[in-house]
Amino acid sequence: MRKLRIVALAALAPLYAQNIVIQNATIMTVTKGTLEGSVAIKDGKIAEVGEKVMMPQNSTIIDAGGQYVIPGIIDCHSHIAVDGSVNEGSVSVSSMVNIKDVINPEDIAIYRALAGGVTTANILHGSANPIGGQTIVLKMRWGQDAQGMIFEGALPGIKFALGENPKRPGNPPGGRGATQTVPARYPATRMGVEDTIREALNQAKAYKAEWDDYAAKVARGEHPLPPRKDLKLEPLKEVLEGKRYVHAHCYREDEILMLLRVADDYGFKIRTLQHVLEGYKVAQEIAASGAGASTFSDWWAYKVEAYDAIPYNAALMQKKGIVVSLNSDDEELMRHLNTEAAKAMKYGGLSEIDALAMVTINPAKQLGIDGRVGSIEAGKDADLVIYDKYPLSDYAKVQKVLIDGRVYFDRDNDVNGRAAKALEKQKLLDKEKQSQPKPAGGRGPVQ
Amino acid sequence: MRKLVPALLLLCACAIAENPRTLAIRNAKIVTVSGPVLNPGTVVVRNGLIEAVGENAPIPAGAWTIDGEGMTVYPGLIDSLSTVGIPGLAPAPGGRGGRGQATPTQSPTPTPAPAATPAAAATAPVTRAMGPEDRPATTSWVLAADEIDPSDHRIESVRSAGFTTTVTFPARAIFGGQGSIIDLASVQHSGEMVVVPAVGQYVAVSRGGGMFGGFGAGFPNALMGYIAYIRQIYLDAEHYKLLKEAYAHSPRGMERPPYDRALEGVLESKRILLPANRVVEMDRMLRFAAELQQPVILYGMREAYRPEAAPLLKKYGSPVLVSMHWTEAPRDPDPEAYRTMRSLENVDQGPAAPGLLRKAGVPFALYTDGLDQPKELQRAVKKAIDAGLARQDAIRALTLSPAEIYGVADRLGSIEVGKIANLVVTKGDLFDDHTQIEMIFVDGKQYKPAPEPPAGGGRGATEEPGVSQ
Numbered sequence: 001m002r003k004l005r006i007v008a009l010a011a012l013a014p015l016y017a018q019n020i021v022i023q024n025a026t027i028m029t030v031t032k033g034t035l036e037g038s039v040a041i042k043d044g045k046i047a048e049v050g051e052k053v054m055m056p057q058n059s060t061i062i063d064a065g066g067q068y069v070i071p072g073i074i075d076c077h078s079h080i081a082v083d084g085s086v087n088e089g090s091v092s093v094s095s096m097v098n099i100k101d102v103i104n105p106e107d108i109a110i111y112r113a114l115a116g117g118v119t120t121a122n123i124l125h126g127s128a129n130p131i132g133g134q135t136i137v138l139k140m141r142w143g144q145d146a147q148g149m150i151f152e153g154a155l156p157g158i159k160f161a162l163g164e165n166p167k168r169p170g171n172p173p174g175g176r177g178a179t180q181t182v183p184a185r186y187p188a189t190r191m192g193v194e195d196t197i198r199e200a201l202n203q204a205k206a207y208k209a210e211w212d213d214y215a216a217k218v219a220r221g222e223h224p225l226p227p228r229k230d231l232k233l234e235p236l237k238e239v240l241e242g243k244r245y246v247h248a249h250c251y252r253e254d255e256i257l258m259l260l261r262v263a264d265d266y267g268f269k270i271r272t273l274q275h276v277l278e279g280y281k282v283a284q285e286i287a288a289s290g291a292g293a294s295t296f297s298d299w300w301a302y303k304v305e306a307y308d309a310i311p312y313n314a315a316l317m318q319k320k321g322i323v324v325s326l327n328s329d330d331e332e333l334m335r336h337l338n339t340e341a342a343k344a345m346k347y348g349g350l351s352e353i354d355a356l357a358m359v360t361i362n363p364a365k366q367l368g369i370d371g372r373v374g375s376i377e378a379g380k381d382a383d384l385v386i387y388d389k390y391p392l393s394d395y396a397k398v399q400k401v402l403i404d405g406r407v408y409f410d411r412d413n414d415v416n417g418r419a420a421k422a423l424e425k426q427k428l429l430d431k432e433k434q435s436q437p438k439p440a441g442g443r444g445p446v447q
Numbered sequence: 448m449r450k451l452v453p454a455l456l457l458l459c460a461c462a463i464a465e466n467p468r469t470l471a472i473r474n475a476k477i478v479t480v481s482g483p484v485l486n487p488g489t490v491v492v493r494n495g496l497i498e499a500v501g502e503n504a505p506i507p508a509g510a511w512t513i514d515g516e517g518m519t520v521y522p523g524l525i526d527s528l529s530t531v532g533i534p535g536l537a538p539a540p541g542g543r544g545g546r547g548q549a550t551p552t553q554s555p556t557p558t559p560a561p562a563a564t565p566a567a568a569a570t571a572p573v574t575r576a577m578g579p580e581d582r583p584a585t586t587s588w589v590l591a592a593d594e595i596d597p598s599d600h601r602i603e604s605v606r607s608a609g610f611t612t613t614v615t616f617p618a619r620a621i622f623g624g625q626g627s628i629i630d631l632a633s634v635q636h637s638g639e640m641v642v643v644p645a646v647g648q649y650v651a652v653s654r655g656g657g658m659f660g661g662f663g664a665g666f667p668n669a670l671m672g673y674i675a676y677i678r679q680i681y682l683d684a685e686h687y688k689l690l691k692e693a694y695a696h697s698p699r700g701m702e703r704p705p706y707d708r709a710l711e712g713v714l715e716s717k718r719i720l721l722p723a724n725r726v727v728e729m730d731r732m733l734r735f736a737a738e739l740q741q742p743v744i745l746y747g748m749r750e751a752y753r754p755e756a757a758p759l760l761k762k763y764g765s766p767v768l769v770s771m772h773w774t775e776a777p778r779d780p781d782p783e784a785y786r787t788m789r790s791l792e793n794v795d796q797g798p799a800a801p802g803l804l805r806k807a808g809v810p811f812a813l814y815t816d817g818l819d820q821p822k823e824l825q826r827a828v829k830k831a832i833d834a835g836l837a838r839q840d841a842i843r844a845l846t847l848s849p850a851e852i853y854g855v856a857d858r859l860g861s862i863e864v865g866k867i868a869n870l871v872v873t874k875g876d877l878f879d880d881h882t883q884i885e886m887i888f889v890d891g892k893q894y895k896p897a898p899e900p901p902a903g904g905g906r907g908a909t910e911e912p913g914v915s916q
Contacts, residue, residue: 097671432791
């Protein structure tokens, strides 16, 4: 497969960051209906939405005549912008690692996701471990440094994973072809996955008790020595305290129910079930637990636990009252989540707004950021996508993407800038070629 | 015994003069680095120290006097990050630092994970690490000074390029141990070479991701695992210190904290060296060091030419070590292979980094990064000069700047009274194409540069070492 040969420079974004009014557009607010009119943006926030709006001072006008505006797309499951491996697969519980430490703001996949209308993504650790690493929500602020990408105020999460991936023996080292010095990693069955999670939570409970005891002593005016800070148990303690979301990779109905019971036993909530391809079989139980479901539109049968998947999954879960989102888990799919949403209209007969909600307000709810993003409402962050055509169509192309009221992607600028960039690159290639030593042809020069 | 010494030295092909206690180089151009250039001037060396320097410094009676007509005297060069002196850590032939070998990097790579060496294996756990508590790939207690082997052939090679001093690190694993400042003298006992035994902890990371990524197959494997591990070890060290202090204060009735040499090694280190090549890595590691509250020196710096780099480095004020192993274009590249703009820029602009850092006022030194052949080193410095680094700044980045960065400018790095007599004497300007290094003085002892090994890379026999009078 050939890679797209696009060179994007940080210089592209952000183009401007002043007050903006987008006019003459069809505005699909998702939460407040669809209307023909304008969106006014002031200081990075949506100031007003309506047929007519007040112009903020010194506004730049974007004429979106005949075009569509939707809220920035939110991907609840992505692995882009990560330096190094997304899996710390050496151990069964890798909660000590944190995606936040390895954000790569120069990953070109960010720019490409942006060009597909994505403004926010939940960046997850991989699924090699029953309990994986800590996760982070990013805004696709292409051109900013790692800290500038972080969705400030979004609660961090942690990845759990059930089923085939974490139980693949000794994942990834060892296992098949494991040598004597590299033992296979526990667990090797779904039973072992549950045991691993419970064992880690037991440790976290004891750890929390130790710190609670310490805090109580300090509060009483004593001077105890503090317990050892354990980076593995620290985030699990936060899970028990409800300060960190659990995003659990899962497929089969039995393992989904298992995890919901485990969470019940330990007194915390599963925030989202990821993939959850058999979720339609246990939708009532999921709805009762309060967990969200983030699934694929029509991607299945790629492994044994994905055989019972159906494209009606999202719609069926939605109808049982679950907050459902459609995710990409893939940097290519991430670039056209609008058409992923559209598939929920075909499979399951959802309305266009319910479908669009699955890539905007629903993932925002799942990530606890729906007060800030996910719909076009006054007071929310001005994270907006302008499409040239009806956005739930294959033919729609993203024209502009705004985050916090700044244009981070502009299709015209991108297209117009390509020739100059290609030229610049060719110059360097030529220069490099010239400085290459002449290749020794065959046996070298004859004396 | 006295007779045996020269014989031994000949065996290791080291060119050593008879060593008068007092010598003077007169009538030479003297680049002091810390002060003005003296032309002509005189340097007087006694007992391995610089006794006098000046335009008319008096030459003591009985001193061995060298007429420096047409010669230039520089302070000995300092390689600010090296493994010279620890033969087991020499770069593999054909790899980094191999003679004339291009590193076919498409994009800048973080410092590669050094393979575990026998020395490390002896102390590392046999089974794979299952978490930070197993202290994987850590020999933080090691001092390079304890591993110096005066027979390392690279000592002569690097010295022949004008280096009199290296900051040698046990560069292996994650916490490799502490570096030591070594004078490249040919002596029997390694202890005589050591200027400062402990200057900071060497830390390396790997991006991981392979089937058996990382150091061995256990924890950590991914880059984020390395970072978590480093963070945990500093948390543990802090906690360990607390327990130890409490126990020392009143052991009665308190459970004894177990001795942990990995944490001892970390606590004893007054600074850490962290790898950072890309701007993203500079940002990450500077933040990380600030979080750990550790004075830091970053090393690598392949993207330090980028406009974002200098302001970022300046903001934190940490010194950096710039690798002279500039990113090279791939040899015989596949014409279909995709090259990113960044990889092209790294090749094109990499050597401009030192000049730009100098202009921005970022404290930096250059390091050889495995280059150990005099011609290679000369070419590497020349590239930086051609890309905008003033010659005197190049010299400073290899003399006084590294001495300042490691806090030893009171004894090394310039030609000043009282400092260690490490000198390089050339015909022609240092780093010019046709400049000859005539002699090198380490701790006041004179050495002749070894002839370049024949093309083709063999480190074969050197000529009979001569004595210059």
